[in-house]
Amino acid sequence: MLDIKRIRNNPDEAKEKLATRAIKPEQIDDVIALDEQRRDLLKQTEQLKAKRNTVSDAISVAKRNHEDADKQIAEMREVGADIKALDTKLAEVLDEFNDKMARLPNFPHDTDPVGPDENYSREDRKVGAIPHFDFEPKAHWDIGEDLGILDFKRAAKVSGARFVYYMGMGAKLERAVYNFMLDQHEEEGYEEVIPPYMVNSASMYGTGQFPKFKEDVFQIQDQDLTLIPTAEVPLTNYYRDEVLDEAQLPVYVTALSPSFRSEAGSAGRDTRGLIRMHQFNKVEMVKYVKPEESYKELEKMTGNAENILQKLGLPYHVITLATGDMSFTAAETHDLEVWIPHQETYREISSCSNCEDFQARRAQIRYRDADGKVHLVHTLNGSGLAVGRTVAAILENYQNEDGSVTIPDVLVPYMHGVTKITKENAHAKHVED
RNA sequence: GGAGAGUUGGCAGAGUGGUAAUGCAACGGACUCGAAAUCCGUCGAACCCGUUUAUAGCGGGCGCGCAGGUUCAAAUCCUGUACUCUCCUCCA
Numbered sequence: 280m281l282d283i284k285r286i287r288n289n290p291d292e293a294k295e296k297l298a299t300r301a302i303k304p305e306q307i308d309d310v311i312a313l314d315e316q317r318r319d320l321l322k323q324t325e326q327l328k329a330k331r332n333t334v335s336d337a338i339s340v341a342k343r344n345h346e347d348a349d350k351q352i353a354e355m356r357e358v359g360a361d362i363k364a365l366d367t368k369l370a371e372v373l374d375e376f377n378d379k380m381a382r383l384p385n386f387p388h389d390t391d392p393v394g395p396d397e398n399y400s401r402e403d404r405k406v407g408a409i410p411h412f413d414f415e416p417k418a419h420w421d422i423g424e425d426l427g428i429l430d431f432k433r434a435a436k437v438s439g440a441r442f443v444y445y446m447g448m449g450a451k452l453e454r455a456v457y458n459f460m461l462d463q464h465e466e467e468g469y470e471e472v473i474p475p476y477m478v479n480s481a482s483m484y485g486t487g488q489f490p491k492f493k494e495d496v497f498q499i500q501d502q503d504l505t506l507i508p509t510a511e512v513p514l515t516n517y518y519r520d521e522v523l524d525e526a527q528l529p530v531y532v533t534a535l536s537p538s539f540r541s542e543a544g545s546a547g548r549d550t551r552g553l554i555r556m557h558q559f560n561k562v563e564m565v566k567y568v569k570p571e572e573s574y575k576e577l578e579k580m581t582g583n584a585e586n587i588l589q590k591l592g593l594p595y596h597v598i599t600l601a602t603g604d605m606s607f608t609a610a611e612t613h614d615l616e617v618w619i620p621h622q623e624t625y626r627e628i629s630s631c632s633n634c635e636d637f638q639a640r641r642a643q644i645r646y647r648d649a650d651g652k653v654h655l656v657h658t659l660n661g662s663g664l665a666v667g668r669t670v671a672a673i674l675e676n677y678q679n680e681d682g683s684v685t686i687p688d689v690l691v692p693y694m695h696g697v698t699k700i701t702k703e704n705a706h707a708k709h710v711e712d
Numbered sequence: 713g714g715a716g717a718g719u720u721g722g723c724a725g726a727g728u729g730g731u732a733a734u735g736c737a738a739c740g741g742a743c744u745c746g747a748a749a750u751c752c753g754u755c756g757a758a759c760c761c762g763u764u765u766a767u768a769g770c771g772g773g774c775g776c777g778c779a780g781g782u783u784c785a786a787a788u789c790c791u792g793u794a795c796u797c798u799c800c801u802c803c804a
Contacts, residue, residue: 321761325773332731332773335785339730348784355784479794503794522758645758651739652767653758 280641281383283314296386299393299602306383313376320372324365331358381484382491385637387602388574388611399601400614406585407594409618410676417682418621419674420552423449425682426705429553440550441542441557443667447706448697452673452686453560455693457535457666460562460587464663467583469533469564474513476536477504482516485642487608487634494543497557506539510563511660518567519642522653528646529576530567533663535560553667554626560666566659567644570636573657574611577633581613584629584663590689593672594618596625610635615664617672628668631661 286293290311294304334351341348387393392401423429428449434442445453461471480503483489488496488508497506507513514532523530538561549555564583568576581597588595600612609632616625636655639645645653677685683701686694697704 318761321773325761328774329772331785335730338784342730352784359784643758647757651757654767 280380280637281386282636282640283310283380287311287314293386297383299387300384300605301395301603302383306379310376310379310383313372313379316372317369317376320365320369324362324369327358327362327365331355331362334358378490381641384605384607385610385634387605388633390599391605391611392599392601394601395603396601397604400598400604401601403597403599403613405594405596406589407592407618409594410620412620412678414680416620416675416678418552419619419671422674422678422682422684423553426684426700426702428452428700428705431551439557441555443553443556445670448694448700448704449670451694451697452690452700453666453670455686455690456669456673457560457562459590459690459693460663460666461533461535463587463590464533464562464564464583467531467586469531469583472514472517472532472534474507474510474517474534474536476507476513476539478507478512478516479503480505482512482519485516485519486512486638487641488512491607495541497539497541507536508540509538509561509660509662510534510536511565514563514565515638515644515658515660516642518644518656521644523567523644523646523656525569525646525648528567528569528656529572531564532566533562533564535562535666537561553671556667559668562663562666564631564659564661564663567656568659569646570654570657573633573635573659576657577611577613577631577659580659580661580663581615581631584615584631584661587664587669588615588617588628591669591673591687593669593676593687595628606630606632608632608634608637610637617668618676619672620675620678626668626672627665628672629662629664631663632659634658634660 281293286307290307294302294307297307298304334355338348338351338355341351392399394400417425420429420431424431426448428446430444430446431442434444437444465471477499480489483496483505496508498504499506513536514534517532518530537558539558540556542555542557545555553559564580566576566580585595585597595615595617598614598616600609600614605612612630612632614627615629615631617628618624619626635657638658639655644656644658646656647653673687673690674684677687679685679699681701683699685699686697691698
């Protein structure tokens, strides 16, 4: 949620900034007009309420002295009716105002590249050498199915498209990857959390998924529960409607969780493999910080995600998203894209965003400074990393000509010493009693 | 799933129709070399509107889980709802 006072005082600034995010100037004029209506009605009803309060006092005194108050009561009956009418109108205006405000995206940061889509994003750096293969590299779904560690067919039978079973060493690799990530982030100062995987609408609203992106999620029928599309939602709403002490900041938390996404509107894209699933694991990082530190913290968080890729030896590049390509709540976003050999391209594997006070205003997450004054915190979130896509990247970048996959060194301890996944070791052996 | 109880300021806790007691904590001051204790004073944080250069001050609104309703007037009465706790049932 943007600050209406800032929009009211600088409408041109708001129009200019949001124009880069596909918001028409009329939408700004709309909210300003509604805001004016709202304040006008508020003034009227508050004047009447002030009158009601003073006259009610008089009535109360009169009654106590057993004097007649019928005249005032009759007068107040009318005032009461007027208040009710005004309040009804005010509620309507307020609803519309809130709805329109809730659909305006965050202001982009001044340094963000301006442009309508990903073609305008800025590449900040490339890290790691792109691997060269003496053979035709296979797609990760072929590697996985040939080794028998990924089973898309049976997942389709049991659940549907965009689901997968990880089998044997595949499951173990997934587990190794996220355990490694959690351990790394813990070393970097993040507290590990296991959050709820279903949240209520207020939480979805707080982090900005609702009201605009309801079609992107899975909701439980007849209950106010939504399967989380990212752990960002439960992690950021943890302090919803709270005032923190300045001394508590910054707060760093991390969580492994499944993420559930309906992928409405993605029909036909990435139909094979682990890239785009209805359910995938992700290790998420969230920070609550003081406003003046949020951009420094964003760089640190991006570094935390990069650290994972570097230790895994996966080539990637970092881009700063163009204004038109950023998510709704972000003021600035760095995407990490990992090299996928079979597609000969970089694919998103992490997205680290500074939401500034946009989520904090919606979710009312604040802190009290040394002078006792209350301010909104800044919130950041980043994937560190999407686990399924990391497994896909490992399978492809570490594949061998014989169909086996070498395990990156840092994961070997997490694989209990296994250095390579082969057809021979991919599955459980029968154990004689 | 069944039955009951509860939700009031940072915390504890009164208040069953006339507009939020009290205690603790906190803050300011006095005393003190300083602190503690004591005494005096302030105090529902936050939010909204108006006035304003102002995040100062002042005025008003709001404010008793949330949303409605009844009433001249609601913490108090009514309806719905969320959450917490206890017991029963069930359950990994």
